[in-house]
Amino acid sequence: MLTATPHSGISPRPDRAGAASGTTSGTARDWWRDAVIYQVYVRSFLDSTGDGIGDLAGVRAGLPYLKKLGVDGIWLSPFYPSPQHDHGYDVADYCGVDPTYGDLEEFDRLVAAAHRLGLKVVIDIVPNHCSSEHPWFRAALAEGPGGEHRARFHFADGRGPNGELPPNNWRAMFGGPAWSRVTEPGGPAGAPEPGQWYLHLFTPEQPDLNWRNPAVAEYFDRVLRFWLDRGVDGFRVDVAAGLFKHPDLPDSPDPEADERTRDSVNPLAWNQPEVHEVWRRWRALCDEYADRDGQDRLLVGEVSVPTAREHAKYVRPDELHQAFFFHLLSAPWDVDAFRKVIDEALTDIAGTGSTVTWVLNNHDQVRTVTRYAGEGCASGVSGTEPWNVDLGAARARAAALLMLALPGAAYVYQGEELGLPEVVDLPDEVLTDPIFRRTGSRRRIRDGCRVPLPWSGHASPFGFTSGAEEARPWLPQPDWFAEHATDRALADTRSFWHLYRDGLQLRRGLPQLGEGTLRWLDAPPEVLAFERGDGLICAVNFGTAPAPAPVPGTPLLSSGECPDGVLPGSTAAWWVTDTAPHPH
CATH class of the missing domain: 3.20.20.80 (Glycosidases)
Structure with missing residues (x-):
C-alpha cells in the first residue's frame, strides 16, 4: 500500500485561470x-x-x-x-x-x-x-583615464613597476585573465602607449559594465x-x-582560481548583495x-x-x-x-x-x-x-x-x-x-548543442535553409x-516530439499539474515516486531492472513501454487513480 510524505509545496492559487480548464495559461x-x-x-x-x-x-x-x-x-x-x-x-x-x-x-x-x-x-x-564595439566603450577608449565613459566600466591601473600586471588575479569564465590592457591615446606630441586595464569576466570583446555608476x-x-x-x-x-563586483577589486581568495577555465565561484565578482536592488528596480x-x-x-x-x-x-x-x-x-x-x-x-x-x-x-x-x-x-x-x-x-x-x-x-x-x-x-x-x-x-x-535544427529530408541542410551550396548551415549537421x-x-x-506534446497537453488538462502540492511516496530503492494534487502519480525508475509499478493499471502516459503493474528501467510514467479528476 502506498504511503505519502507531504511536502511543503505551494497550494494551488485560486486565480490561476486556465489550469483547471485546459486552456493555455496567460489569462x-x-x-x-x-x-x-x-x-x-x-x-x-x-x-x-x-x-x-x-x-x-x-x-x-x-x-x-x-x-x-x-x-x-x-x-x-x-x-x-x-x-x-x-x-x-x-x-x-x-x-x-x-x-x-x-x-x-x-x-x-x-x-x-x-x-x-x-x-x-x-x-x-x-x-x-x-x-567592445558599443558606443560607450569606444568612447571610453578614446577619452583616456578618468573620463565619464570609463566610469561606466571597470578600468583600473595595473600592478607592477610599470603597470604591466593585471589589477588582480581574477580569471575569465571563458579562459585566461579577466583583464585586458588598453593602449592610451597619445597627446599632442606623444605616441600612444600601454595604459589602464579593463575587466571582462567572459571575453575581451565583452567588457563588464560598472553598475555602481547610476x-x-x-x-x-x-x-x-x-x-x-x-x-x-x-x-x-x-x-x-x-x-556588481567588490568595490575595491581585491584578489580572489580562491586558491584554485589560476588553474580553472571558469572562475565562477569568485565571491568578489558574483552574487554581491547590491545586485538585488537592480532586480527590485526592474520588478517595479x-x-x-x-x-x-x-x-x-x-x-x-x-x-x-x-x-x-x-x-x-x-x-x-x-x-x-x-x-x-x-x-x-x-x-x-x-x-x-x-x-x-x-x-x-x-x-x-x-x-x-x-x-x-x-x-x-x-x-x-x-x-x-x-x-x-x-x-x-x-x-x-x-x-x-x-x-x-x-x-x-x-x-x-x-x-x-x-x-x-x-x-x-x-x-x-x-x-x-x-x-x-x-x-x-x-x-x-x-x-x-x-x-x-x-x-x-x-x-x-x-x-555541439547549437547545431541548426533538422526540419525535413534525409541530408543536410534538412530543411533548415534553402540557400545555395555556399550558404550551408553555419555549423555542419x-x-x-x-x-x-x-x-x-x-x-x-x-x-x-509526441511524448512532449502529449505531456504538455495533459499538463494543461489535469488540474493536479502545474502549481500545487507534491507528496513523496514509498517506492523501491531505484524508483522516485510522488503524488501531485489529488491522485496524479508520477514514478521514475532510475535503475535498469524492472520494478513494481506504484499503482495497478495502464499508465496515462509513459516514456517507454510500460506493462500493467511494471515500471521498466529508465522509464517514467503518470497514472491517475480512480478517484482523481481525469483530463479534459
Whole structure:
C-alpha cells in the first residue's frame, strides 16, 4: 500500500485561470507561474533568407509548429546588433536588430504573430557586459583615464613597476585573465602607449559594465521600456547573479582560481548583495506595465549560485519573478540526487511565493541524451567517450516526464523535443565558441548543442535553409540528424516530439499539474515516486531492472513501454487513480 510524505509545496492559487480548464495559461496576471516556455536559439532555429543562419522571420514561420507542440511561449536568444564574438551576448546596440536576423519591423511582426497564437514572447537581456564595439566603450577608449565613459566600466591601473600586471588575479569564465590592457591615446606630441586595464569576466570583446555608476541603471531602464513598448512579455536576464563586483577589486581568495577555465565561484565578482536592488528596480518597472493591462511582464534570471537557499533570494516577491533552477540540469542520473534537488527547490524557492523554474537543457549545456548516456559523458565534447545512446535517450525521455510533472514552470530548449543528442565530433576548424578560441580546449565548448535544427529530408541542410551550396548551415549537421528531423518525429507517434506534446497537453488538462502540492511516496530503492494534487502519480525508475509499478493499471502516459503493474528501467510514467479528476 502506498504511503505519502507531504511536502511543503505551494497550494494551488485560486486565480490561476486556465489550469483547471485546459486552456493555455496567460489569462491571469501571473501566467508565468506554471508556463512552459520554448527556448529559441535564433541562429539555429530556421533560416528564411538562405544565408545559413537562422533569423526572426524563420522563428515566425516556426510558430505554428510550437503552438502545435503545446508550449505557452518562446524565449529568444539575443538578436541585437553585435560583432558576434559570442553570438549576440556581446551587444553593440540594445535597441536594435542585427541585420543577420532581420530588423525591428520583422521583430514586430514576430511578436504580433506569436500573440495571435496565444504565445508569450520573452527576450534575452544582457546587463552584465556589452560589446567592445558599443558606443560607450569606444568612447571610453578614446577619452583616456578618468573620463565619464570609463566610469561606466571597470578600468583600473595595473600592478607592477610599470603597470604591466593585471589589477588582480581574477580569471575569465571563458579562459585566461579577466583583464585586458588598453593602449592610451597619445597627446599632442606623444605616441600612444600601454595604459589602464579593463575587466571582462567572459571575453575581451565583452567588457563588464560598472553598475555602481547610476548612468548604467538609467540606461537599462530605457532599454527595458523600449522593448516593453514593443509588446514583449518579459525578459530572460543573462548573468543575473553578476553585475556588481567588490568595490575595491581585491584578489580572489580562491586558491584554485589560476588553474580553472571558469572562475565562477569568485565571491568578489558574483552574487554581491547590491545586485538585488537592480532586480527590485526592474520588478517595479515591469509592474508598471502589468498594472495597465493585468498581464505580468516576466523577469526570469540566469542565476548560478551554490545552493537553493541562495537562489531563493533572487525570487522574493519584489525581485525576479523566476530564476532558472540549474541544479536539476546538473544532477547525475541518480534517484537520491534527483530527490534531494527537488526537495531543496520546493522548500527554499517555492517558499518565497515564487514557483520553481525547472530546466534540463539550454544553449550552454550538453544535451540530456548525451549527458545521460553513460559514465564520463557529462562533458560530451571530445567524441571519444563510450556511451549508450539508446540508454541516454530512454533516460532523457523519463527526465522530461519527470520535469513536466513537477510543480512550477519549465523551459524546453529547441531540439529537446526531437531527442537530439550532442554533436560531439565537430571539426576544430568549424568551432566558434570563444571558450575554444581562448583555451584551445574542447572541454565545455557549447557548439555541439547549437547545431541548426533538422526540419525535413534525409541530408543536410534538412530543411533548415534553402540557400545555395555556399550558404550551408553555419555549423555542419551530421548525417544522423535525419533520424531526428521534425517531419519524421511528427509522423512517429513513439517519438520524443509526441511524448512532449502529449505531456504538455495533459499538463494543461489535469488540474493536479502545474502549481500545487507534491507528496513523496514509498517506492523501491531505484524508483522516485510522488503524488501531485489529488491522485496524479508520477514514478521514475532510475535503475535498469524492472520494478513494481506504484499503482495497478495502464499508465496515462509513459516514456517507454510500460506493462500493467511494471515500471521498466529508465522509464517514467503518470497514472491517475480512480478517484482523481481525469483530463479534459
